[in-house]
Amino acid sequence: MKKWRFELLFSLILVLFTAYALLDTFVIPRQYETVPSVPDTAAQELREVQPSTQVQPSTQVQPSTQAQPDSGDTARRRKRGKPSRTSSQSTDTGGTSQATDTGTTSQVTNPDSTPQVTSDSGTWSDGNISVTLTQYREYDTDIYVADVTLSAPEYLKTALAGNAYGRNIKDKTSAIAADNGAILAINGDYYGARERGYVIRNGILYRDTPAGGDVLAIMNDGSFRIVDDREVTAQELLDAGAVQVLSFGPALLKNGTISVSEGQEVGKAMASNPRTAVAVLGDLHYAFIVADGRTDKSEGMSLYELAEFIRRLGAESAYNLDGGGSSTMVFKGEIVNRPTTSGNSLKERSVSDIVCISP
Amino acid sequence: MSVSVLDALKSARNYLYAAIFCAFFGAVYEYFGHGVYSWFMLYAFAFPLLLGALPAILYALRDSMPRVSRKLWGAGVATLTVGALFRGVLDIYGTTNALGRVYWFAGAGLLLAAFLRARTRSDKRG
Numbered sequence: 001m002k003k004w005r006f007e008l009l010f011s012l013i014l015v016l017f018t019a020y021a022l023l024d025t026f027v028i029p030r031q032y033e034t035v036p037s038v039p040d041t042a043a044q045e046l047r048e049v050q051p052s053t054q055v056q057p058s059t060q061v062q063p064s065t066q067a068q069p070d071s072g073d074t075a076r077r078r079k080r081g082k083p084s085r086t087s088s089q090s091t092d093t094g095g096t097s098q099a100t101d102t103g104t105t106s107q108v109t110n111p112d113s114t115p116q117v118t119s120d121s122g123t124w125s126d127g128n129i130s131v132t133l134t135q136y137r138e139y140d141t142d143i144y145v146a147d148v149t150l151s152a153p154e155y156l157k158t159a160l161a162g163n164a165y166g167r168n169i170k171d172k173t174s175a176i177a178a179d180n181g182a183i184l185a186i187n188g189d190y191y192g193a194r195e196r197g198y199v200i201r202n203g204i205l206y207r208d209t210p211a212g213g214d215v216l217a218i219m220n221d222g223s224f225r226i227v228d229d230r231e232v233t234a235q236e237l238l239d240a241g242a243v244q245v246l247s248f249g250p251a252l253l254k255n256g257t258i259s260v261s262e263g264q265e266v267g268k269a270m271a272s273n274p275r276t277a278v279a280v281l282g283d284l285h286y287a288f289i290v291a292d293g294r295t296d297k298s299e300g301m302s303l304y305e306l307a308e309f310i311r312r313l314g315a316e317s318a319y320n321l322d323g324g325g326s327s328t329m330v331f332k333g334e335i336v337n338r339p340t341t342s343g344n345s346l347k348e349r350s351v352s353d354i355v356c357i358s359p
Numbered sequence: 360m361s362v363s364v365l366d367a368l369k370s371a372r373n374y375l376y377a378a379i380f381c382a383f384f385g386a387v388y389e390y391f392g393h394g395v396y397s398w399f400m401l402y403a404f405a406f407p408l409l410l411g412a413l414p415a416i417l418y419a420l421r422d423s424m425p426r427v428s429r430k431l432w433g434a435g436v437a438t439l440t441v442g443a444l445f446r447g448v449l450d451i452y453g454t455t456n457a458l459g460r461v462y463w464f465a466g467a468g469l470l471l472a473a474f475l476r477a478r479t480r481s482d483k484r485g
Contacts (some may be wrong), residue, residue, distance in 0.1 A: 001373055012432045023456040025449060193454040266422065274394065299378055324453070343393070 031166035033206060061231050114145070115312055124183050124332060129155050129357055133331050138309055140299040144314065144329050144337050146184050146288040148357055153222030153284060157243045158188060158201045160353050165199070165206045167192050170350035173328040174335055182356035184331045186276050186288045190322040191246035192352035196232040197247030201353070208234035214249035214279070216319040217242035223282045224317040226251040246355070247319065252277060252307035253318040262304045273300045274327035274339070278355055279310050279318035287313055288355070290329040290336075294343035325349040367419035370429065374411030374436070378404040383442060385447065392451045400447025406440040408471070428477040435469030438462055 027158065115136045124131045128151040136143040150156060159180040161171035169192060179186035190198045197211035210229035217225040220241040227237070239244055251259045274293035281287055289310060293300020301309070303320060310318040325341030326349050339348045379402035410434070418424050424432065439456055442462025449455060 006430050007433070010437070014437060015460070018441055018445060020410070021445060021456060021461075022448075024458060025454055025456045026452075195455050297373060313363075322453075324395075341393075342391075 001217065022059065027168060027169040031162075031164045031169055033165040034163060076079075106354040110318075115309060120154070120316055122331065128152065129183065129359060131262065131331070131357060132335060135336075136309075137170045139301050140304050141291050141293060141301050141305075142337070143291045143301075143309065146186075146329065146331060147281070148184065148286040149287060150284040150286075150357070151223065151284040153218075153220060153243075155354075155357055155359065156218060156222060156244075156286065157182075157358050158353055158355050159358075160201060161192075161351065165201075170352055171349050172348045173334070173354050174348060175352045176329045178196060178331045178333060180354075180356060180358055182330070182354070182358040183332060184288060185356035186278065186355045187288055187326045187328050187349075187351045188245040188353035190326055190352050190357050191247065193322075193353060194247075194261060198229055198237065199247065200234060200238055200242055200245035203238075203243050205234055207237050210234075211247055213214075213247070214251040214319070216244075216246045216249070216251075218244040218246075222284045224319070226317060226319055232236075236289055244355075246319065248319075248321050250303070251318070252320050252322055253279065253311055253315055256311065257314050258304070258307040258311055260303045260307050264303050270280075271345070272287065273327070274324050274337075275301050275303075275306050275323040276327045276329075277306060277310060277318055278321060279313065279315035281313065281315050287315060288329065288357075289313075289318075290327050292327070292338045293323075294340055321355070322351065326351050364409035364419045367415050367424075370433075371412045371415035371419065374407045374415060377407035377437075377440065378412060381407060381444065384444065388447065388451065395451045396455070397447040397450030399443045399450060403440055403447060406436055406443060410439065424473075424477050428473045431473035431476060432468050435466045435473060438469060439466035442466055460467045 002012075115138050122133050130149040132146065132147040134145050136145060148156075157180070159176050159182070160177050162169050162171070163179070171179075173185055173187045176182075189197070191207065194211065196209045197207065197213075198209075198215050199205075199207035200217075210233075212230055213228065214226055214228045215237075216238045217330065218241075219225055220243050225237075225240075225242070226249075234245065250264065252261060275291040276287070277289045279287040279289065287310065289306070291301050292341065294297035300325060306320065307318065325339065327337065327347055328339045328351075329336045335348060338346050340346050341349060385400045385403055389396055414432070439462065442459065445462060446459050449459065
């Protein structure tokens with residue numbers, strides 16, 4: 001026993017340190033700052049609107065809640081490299097004073113090179129915000145696109161889990177959305193999983209250490225600016241009018257041109273995965289995109305495929321957000337996609353932050 | 360064959376087992392990693408193989424390392440191996456933690472200490 005004393009002691013230290021490091025990485029919450037919560041009025045407004053906007057209030061993350069996907073035959077016709085030639089129908093009703101909601105389904109065949117609509121899953125508008133949710137089927141993947149038109153840039157927001165900035169402060173996208181009265185929400189950049197990368201949210205600078213890559217700055221006029229964080233500091237972005245800065249990337253589209261190569265991936269990820277992205281279609285006109293993946297039903301997309309798809313939506317700029325098991329879209333309190341980490345079960349992952357539309 | 364050579368060969372065998380375990384663990388982890396890979400996870404087995412088994416065999420052919428040095432060396436190899444697996448787990452999840460650097464510094468420090476201790480002992484004997 002005495003002979004092995006050093007080995008036993010050292011092994012114990014190594015195991016304990018590793019256990020602590022793993023807990024520190026994945027479990028122990030560290031709150032660095034509290035952020036001002038969204039005014040209660042916003043959440044109240046949404047609650048008031050909810051009764052008339054809820055399409056299927058009883059549904060949650062169940063297969064039955066999804067809009068019906070393509071048949072197998074249709075899916076096979078939409079193989080990679082063979083973009084369909086049909087388009088979605090816009091149901092923008094901006095300008096109305098009353099919040100409206102529809103749960104329409106349509107199969108619109110139309111011009112060149114725009115993606116195939118599987119279904120329109122609903123709309124929401126209140127005069128300042130107009131959202132149309134559409135499901136597509138491309139690359140053997142279910143893709144959900146929320147077309148958003150705003151009357152003012154301040155409706156495009158971000159929110160942090162628990163209204164706090166820190167590590168391992170996480171909550172589900174749907175829960176953060178509900179806490180912040182969001183009509184539409186997608187997962188953000190999961191800043192809490194990394195120690196680097198600019199974090200500016202709702203005009204507050206939380207982290208100014210560059211990660212060495214593309215960051216998305218949403219400016220105070222609602223425009224997108226995608227820059228390399230090695231070339232500009234977080235403070236400079238803030239001074240230039242950045243209201244939100246998200247650090248994940250890479251940029252998918254810049255000035256309408258695809259800015260990722262065919263083999264490019266996020267970090268060490270390979271090929272097809274669930275994806276989340278946000279794009280600018282015009283002035284105060286955005287697309288929130290979530291693609292399912294890792295399942296037999298929905299394969300997932302490469303970054304290039306995602307960029308190509310978004311380009312065909314007519315986007316000028318697009319930025320890739322955290323994907324994989326984090327990819328979630330919530331619309332009117334319901335999860336619209338099929339979030340999964342393993343591919344075996346549908347489960348919404350807790351994340352650090354969301355990008356949302358909130359009145 | 361001397362006792363020290365037998366000890367070194369036994370040590371090489373243990374390092375080899377550790378390398379096989381790491382290779383297996385890495386393969387299983389990568390299999391469930393949804394295509395996300397990490398060089399650290401894939402090549403974690405190299406630490407016990409190249410820094411453990413190989414030197415042990417070389418020492419067995421010559422002379423065995425002093426006992427304390429051998430223990431320090433083993434601790435260093437173990438630290439680096441666990442550090443590589445830890446980094447692999449974080450890479451595949453897509454996260455980072457500064458604590459991961461502790462493994463590299465501690466592991467390198469232990470290897471250096473083992474080396475210096477062995478040198479000191481051989482100088483004294485010389």
